[in-house]
Every structure is written in structure tokens, then in C-alpha cells.
Amino acid sequence: MTALDQPRSLIPGPLSTLQRIRNLGTESWIMLAGIVSLCAALLALLVMPLYSLLSKAVEDDKGAFVGLANFQEYFSSAGLVQSIGNSLTIAGLTMVIACVLAFIFAYGITRSCMPFKRTFRALATIPILAPSLLPAISLIYLLGNQGMIKGLLFGETIYGPIGIMIGMIFYIFPHVLMIMVTALSTTDARLYEAAEVLGAGPVRIFFTVTIPGAIYGIVSAAVIAFTLTITDFGVPKVIGGQYNVLATDIYKQVIGQQNFSMGAVVGLVLLLPAMFSFVIDRHVKKKQVALLSARAVPYHPKPHKVRDRALLAFCVLMSLFLIGILGTAAFASLVTFWPYDLSLTLAHYDFDAVDPNGWSSFYNSLKMASFTAVVGVVVIFLGAYFVEKGRGFGRLRSGFHMLAMLPMAVPGLVLGLAYIFFFSRPENPLSVMYSTMTILVLCTIVHFYTVSHLTMLTALKQIDKEFESVSASLKVPFYKTMLRVHVPICLPTISEVMMYLFVNAMTTVSAVVFIYSPDTKLAAISVLNMDDVGDTAEASAMAMIIVLTSVTAKLLHGLIMKSFTARHSAWRQRTG
Amino acid sequence: MPFLEIVEITKKFGEFTALDKVSLQVHEGELVCFLGPSGCGKTTLLRAIAGLDIQTSGHIFQRGKEISNLPPTERDFGIVFQSYALFPNLTVEKNVGYGLVSNKMGRKAVGERVAELLDMVGLPDSGSKYPAALSGGQQQRVALARALATSPGMLLLDEPLSALDAKVRVRLRHEIKELQRQLGVTTVMVTHDQEEALSMADRIVVMNDGVIEQVGTPTEIYREPDSLFVANFVGEMNQLSGVAAGPHTVQLGTATLSSQSHGLETGTKGIVSIRPEDVIPHGPGARSPGAPDELSDIQNAFDGTIQEMEFLGSYWRARITGGLLDGDSLIADFSMNAVRRMSLAEGKTIKIELPSDRLRLFLGDDKGPEA
Secondary structure, X not given: OOOOOOOOOOOOOOOOHHHHHHOOOHHHHHHHHHHHHHHHHHHHHHHHHHHHHHHHHOEOOOOOXXXXXXXXXXXXXXXXXXXXXXHHHHHHHHHHHHHHHHHHHHHHHHHOOOOOHHHHHHHOOHHHHOOOHHHHHHHHHHHOOOOOOHHHHOOOOOOOHHHHHHHHHHHHHHHHHHHHHHHHHOOOHHHHHHHHHOOOOHHHHHHHHHHHHHHHHHHHHHHHHHHHHHHOOHHHHXXXXXXXXXXXXXXXXXXXXXXXXXXXXXXXXXXXXXXXXXXXXHHHHHHHHHHXXXXXXXXXXXXXXXXXXXXXXXXXXXXXXXXXXXXXXXXXXXEEEOOOEEEEOOHHHOHHHOOOOOOHHHHHHHHHHHHHHHHHHHHHHHHHHHHHHOOOOHHHHHHHHHHHHHHHHOOHHHHHHHHHHHHOOOOOHHHHHOOOHHHHHHHHHHHOHHHHHHHHHHHHHOOOOOHHHHHHHOOOOHHHHHHHHHHHXXXXXXXXHHHHHHHHHHHOOOOHHHOOOHHHOOHHHHHHHHHHOOOHHHHHHHHHHHHHHHHHHHHHHHHHXXXXXXXXXXXXXXXX | OOOEEEEEEEEEEOOEEEEEEEEEEEOOOOEEEEEOOOOOOHHHHHHHHHOOOOOOEEEEEEOOEEOOOOXXXXXXXXXXXXXXXXXXXXXXXXXXXXXXXOOOOOHHHHHHHHHHHHHHOOOOOOOOOOHHHOOHHHHHHHHHHHHHOOOOOEEEEEOOOOOOOHHHHHHHHHHHHHHHHHHOOEEEEEEOOHHHHHHHOOEEEEEEOOEEEEEEOHHHHHHOOOOHHHHHHOOOOXXXXXXXXXXXXXXXXXXXXXXXXXXXXXXXXXXXXEOHHHOEEEOOOOOOOOOOOOHHHOOOEEEEEEEEEEEOOOEEEEEEEOHHHOXXXXXXXXXXXXXXXXXXXXXXXXXXXXXXXXXXXXXXXXOOOOO
16 A cells, blocks of 8 residues: 555545536636537537427428328328339439449449549549539430430430439439449459469459458448439429429428428438438448458559450440530530520520529629638538547537538438528527528538548548647647647648538539528529529529539649648658 | 655546556656556556546545646646657657747747757757658657657656667667666656566566556566566466475475475465576586586476477577476576587486576466466
8 A cells, every 4th residue: 555644535436527527627628618619509500400390390380289290191192102202213223323333434443454544533523513403404405305316215205214313323423433433442452362363263253352342332332322312402303394202392392382391291201211321321331441451452453455445435435424414514505596506605604684693693602612611611620620639528529420420311402491490480599690691601511511520530530649648748738739730731631621512512402492592592593593494505504604613613722732732741751 | 755656546448447446656766667468557557647548536646746637738747659649740840849839938949958859869960850751760769859848747658669670679778768867757658568668667567457466676576576477477487387385385296396485375276487597407517616516416406308499599498398397398498508518409308406596386276378
């Protein structure tokens, strides 16, 4: 036992929460305040709106509680229930086709010796830059009633499931491809060597090594494809015709018939598949980690004439499809009167002539996207920093992380609808934000929170976890080290997240379509409206303006990062 | 008054008890090593001292002042981690001066202090380089300079050398010890490398399963281990089944040998231990000054057969069976000299002496972990 000079009160027992709080230093208070305010923000901007949506579903138009009456009404309407089947069919088929196409494309990029791999990879990101309305508009130009090549459909109509599926495949292709490429890149060459040595043929190797190695990625890609398709609103809105799906039903119930309760019910129905996919994806991602060993040897494909040429041909065709869709919209926006007068003109870009908001909706979008990128990246960085690098408050931090994962499971349409219910109530003090630019920015940040949060978290995880300890031992407060060390190290990721937020804010329709006001109308919504009233050429023109903005932003971003890295990141190069 | 006093520290992670009522005193200016296998709680104890992971219960006093629940920023220590944790985007100078700037020193004073520290760790010209341009050993010196920059009362080293090459490790071991002695800074170092602990520490704290097994100087730990665990973990140890025959004697096979006092009751089964280098071979040509004239006069000895011999560079390692060993084998290290003089070879039977002051008996049925 220890010999103490004088008796001290030695009652070794666990500290009570109160004692712990009393013992907090200034820094811990700052950290606590930060986490609590971020939690509060996500509660107010995500959880409470969703709760309003839930309660709206069990109320009638006057706000009286009616139990499950709305659900009964919903399920007794054959037309509405039909949409569930339609949505599932479309999402299922699109998922299968998109996954097969993306797998072959990814296989070409990762496992062949065909030329132009980088070019193909870059081309495949085209759809991200455009709103999902664009492929639908292009398809109408190509295959619609006045379509140039509608003979290809052999009498079938593009207005319906075929159109939705082709449009969706274009729109989701980059997302699915990205996951497929990752899945096929992370492989261990030694497995292939072992299989070859054991005498397995190429087909057997493909089914016993390639597919099992990539299976989690494939499942993940399928889940993403399914969710994106079932929750997207732009494509079916433009090209769906009489073919109803869940996403368009919500819009029709709320905007068309002003039936908010029924809209809430459809929203909840749409939430189910999204939640389900989310759970599967999480589960799969957890398993995937264990699959990769640190000592894996990277796989380098050997040339194989037949395989390489076949894959090259496929990738060329697929790229032509992607470029063709974009090119059609560009071309249609520049010709006088499709398809009868193909002389070039810029007349369709004179938006002020056809739309009361005209160009102002573009400026609104620019403003909204810039604010979303700047405000969003600050909040997301802080949130990820607290989750990954915070000390203490374990439950609060993991609680915030759970909240940050939630937006992934909430389709944009459902989020937008939830915002109407929550923010339009006059008794809600936050209702001052309703129909302002602020709410559009906040809604968009929340909508795209999860992916940004996870990206930031990955970057922060790679930073030595002892930096905070060192900083504390040197009596430097954590926020100073965060600004001096973590922010500079994470700069590439920070700018990437800003880019992601900017482009998505430029192109998104689904969440904001319910909460914009005449003063804050956005470019993508203009596309929707102009298409609705038949100004299709102007709609394509506006969609092209969005694409051009995204491309410009990407190019600028690349240039700035390049010159910045050259000047300020000498430390990233190994010189010794 | 001890410089650092740890009183009944317990740390639980959920159901798992990482530290179980650990008490310890560290004196001013000494270098104490926490030594133990991974998961023994040594790092947890270090982090509790630093305030990085506050203990579940118990008290810590530094210079008589209770610091048990202070956050790390309000404690007085510098720390070096296994990963160095150098800020990659700051130059070596900025890294070393990181804690100085906020202390409101003048810019010039900071510059001078940084230069002095870099000089001290032997890197006077590396100030403007980035950490990635330095070798592992150099990075570790920078980390050390940074930790010492604010002249902390206590230096904490968490496995500071284990990420380095063997040769660099041995050199840095010596340099750190020199520096520590020069500055007189009280130092606590965590390591799983017994050689490191033996060569650097003033005192070693051997830990296992969240408790302290033994505290002592390196020679005490090595020569007089308190438990079978310590005996096994530090250095190598033969373990033979035996029985306590008296307070100073053990029964091994049929013979009774005199041993160190073991405190076990007569008749208790235990493990008889002796280090391989303490086993003495006797044979023709073994004559050394003061040795008994007749082989039969040698006490505590038996006839054993050399089953195998393995050449290990500066000495031979032999496996010996027969005699009292009763099926067990005894590992013995013989010097090159002895092997040559006595022409020791596989298959030969010789007289094996187990000196009584090196022979110990520990309680235990199983032979514990192999070192």
C-alpha cells in the first residue's frame, strides 16, 4: 500500500455525471456546445420535419386525428396502389440493367488493357452534371412523337416505362459505376495467381474469384441503383406519361390536388424501400471491410486481344449513349424548331421571354449552390471532426453520427414534403424561414449530408489520432490545432465535398420542388416548369446552362486545386 | 514526497477491467518503464497519468497536488507517441515550436528555444524540412524535442522506439537515456521490449492483466523475479516440475537441491526455475580457479546428457536431458570457451551444476506463458 503523508479522502469510486460536468475544462465546454448545437440543428432540420410528416399522415385536412383512415383510403384506391407495383417494376428492371452495364464498363476500366480508360471514366461522370430532367427531355426529342429515331421503338411509346428506364439508366450510371469500379479495383492479384496455378480456366476464375471478390460492391451498387430510381422524380415527371409511380404520385397529390394528408401517406410508403435499401447497404459495407487485407497485391491485367477489343467496343457504345443524350439536349436547345427547322439560334436561351422568372432562377440557383457549398462544408467538417476526433461525450457523438447517416435513407421528395408540414405551421418559430433562400440552402445541405459526412470522416480517420493528445500536452486548444493542422491536411477532401454540394445543389429538383417560392425559384425547377407548359426547347436550354455551370465549376476547382497544391503543399511530397 | 503518486487506479472499458487497483510511486528525476505484454494495461495507465483516458476510479497526485480529474491541458507533461504524431503540414521548426507560440513568448525567443532544442537532439540543420523528408529516427527526435520544448515536469513516452529499425532503436535508446539524465526530467516510458526496459530504466514496473507484478531495478527484476510471470517475461527461464523440500531446498526428481528461499510450505508442488546462462557445465578441462578438485564434490549437480546443441553466434545453446530431469529438458547456454575446453558435443554426458543462488521455486501447476 502507499504511504500517504496525511490522510486524504480516498474514496475511489466511479465519478457521477455531475462531477464529470463540473470537471470539464473550457475546451470541453466548447466541444460540448458544438456537438449539442449540431445535434439540435439536425433534429430541427431532419427529425422534427419527419415527425410532422408522420403525424400529417394520421390527420385529416383540418388537422384532426383520424388514425389509419388515410392509409385505408390509400390502399383502397386501385390507381395509387398500382403505382407501388409500377415503381417496384421500374426500379427492379433499371437496377438489373444498370448494374450489368456498369459492371461491364467497370470491368473494362479495371481489368482490361484497352486504351482510353481515363477518358471513359471521365465521360461516365457526365450525367452527374445534369438534372435528371435532362435525359428525359432528350429522350423525347429522340424517340418521342416527333422523335428523330422513334422507328427504333417498333411502335412502342417512349412515354411510359421504357422512357423512364432509359432515362434512369443514364441518370444513375455514374453512381453505380463508381461503386463497381471500387469493387473491382480492390482485389488481390495473388488470388488470381493461385487460381491459375491450380488450373482454373478463365470462366471458372471469373465465377469463383472475380464475382465473389466484388460481390459486396455489386450488392451495394444494386441497392443504390434501386433507391435512386424509386425515389427520383424528374425522369418520370417528364417522360412518364400516364404511367404513374410513387414519386410522381406525391407530387400530384400535393401540388396538383393539394391533398397533403394523402401526400404524406405516399411519402411514408416511399420511405420504406429507401430505408430498407439503406439498412442492406450498411450491412453490406460492414462486411466489406473485413474482406480487404493490408497485404493484398494489386492486380495488373495482362493484354488479351479479344477481350480488350470487345470491352473497348462496349465502352465506346456506352459513352456514345451518354454523350448522345447530352448532345441531343444541347442541339435541341440551339435549333429553331425541332425537328422541322434545324437552323441554329440562341433564341431559346432568352428565358425572360417565356418564363416570368427568366434568368433570375439561374442566379437563384447559383446563389443557393454557393451558399450550400460554403455553409455546408463548414458544418459537415465540424460534425465529422467532433465525431472522429472529439474527446468524451461518447454517446452524444455517436448519436450525432446516427443522425448524420439518416438523410441517406430519406428521399428528397419526402424531405421536401416534410419541410412543408413542419415549416409552414405559423406556430413554429422557425416558420420565418419558410419560402426563403435560407430554407432551400438548409434543406439541400441536409439532403446531401450523409455522403459528405462519410467522405469527410474517411479523410479525418487517416489523420494520426494522437494529434489531439499532443496538442493538449502542449497546452494548445483543440480548435487551434484543428485549424492549423486538420483543415490543411483535409483541404483536398474539403474542396471535393464543396464541389459535390455545389453540383448537387445546382441539379436537384426533388426536395426543393415543394419549398421554393416565386422569389427563390431555382434553375432546375424552371426546367421542370417550362417543360410542363411545353417550352421544351427552353427547358433544354436551361438544363444546358446548369450543365455548363457544373462543368465550369469543376474545371475551376481543378485549376485552383492544382495551383494551390503547387504552392502550399510542399509537405505532401516526399523529398528525403 | 514522491513526484508522482498513483493510488488504486481502476479503469474499466465496459465489462473489461484494463487496470485493477494499481498503485505506484514515481520519484523525481527517475526513468520508470512500464513493461508487459500487449493488453496488460501499461498504455492505459500511461494515458490515465496524462489525463487522455480518465480512470474509472482512483487518484493521481503530481507533486502532492491531486490531478485525478484534470483534463490533459491542465496537467504538466510532454508526450511522445509510437507514431511520432508530427504535424505533416508544418516544418520541423513549427512542430518543435508548436507549444511555445501559445505561451506568449516573443518570436525571437521561440526561435532561439527551437534552435536550442534541435541542437540538443542532434538535428540543428533540419528546421526548415517537413517531417516526410526525415527518417524514422529523425522524426522521433523531433517528436522528443517538441515534447520537451515547454520544459514539462514529466515526460511520457508511449512505445517510442517500436516503429524503428533494430539498429536505430539501439542508438536512440542510448540517446534518450542520456538526454533524460542530463535534463533530469522525470520520465515514464511504456514498452513491451524487455531489452529496452532493462537497458534504459532506473526502475521497471512489470505489468500483467491489469495489475503490477513487480517493481524493481533492472537487476532485481532480472535476477530476483517475484513471480513466474516476471521470470518468464523478462529474459529466458527454464521451468522444471519440482516440490518444496524445505525453506531453502527443492526436490527435483529424486534429488534434493538447495535453492533460494522460496516461502512455500514443504510438500507444495511448484516450478523450479533457472536461467540458461546460470547453468554450469563441469567436465574434464573445466578446471577454473577455486573449483572443487573432484567432480563428485560439486554440490547441486547431476549427470545430464547433451541432446542437441545449437550455435547462436557468441554462445552455444544446449538441450540437456537425463538425471534428475525426469523427462523434462533443461536449456543451458555454454560459452564458446567452455565448449572448446570441455569438448562438449551432442550425445556427451557431463556434470551439470545448478547453482543454489540461481535456483528458485515458484508456485504454479502449469508452466505459464513461454517467454
